[in-house]
Amino acid sequence: MANTTSAKKAVRKIARRTAVNKSRRSRVRGFIRKVEEALAAGDKEAAQNALKAAQPELMRAASKGVVHKNTASRKVSRLSQRVKTLGA
Incomplete structure (x- = not known):
């Protein structure tokens, strides 16, 4: 357990950051799930719209350090490859 004042403050800060990151990661997963569901339904229009919404959300998570840049890309x-092949 944290003993010093600075260590206690660090614990509080880490808890706050963890909560924010958890929320962001959950939000990204929701956007990805919408794309997956549209793909499963075979609805290309909905899949394209969902992907258009998910892409900036993923990149925002990458810029905030929630996920790695390469993972988001x-x-x-x-x-996008799966959405593209859906219509073909």
Whole structure:
């Protein structure tokens, strides 16, 4: 357990950051899920709209350090590829 004042403050700060990051990660997962559901339903229009909404959310999470930049890029790339092949 934290003994010093600075260590106690660090624990509080970490708890706050963890809560914010958890919220952001959850939000990103929700956006990705909407794209996945549209893909599963075979609705290309809905999938494109969901992807358009999910992409900035993923990149925002990457810029905030919630997910790695390459991970966000990979997810966007793979989702867009799946949306693209849906109509073909």
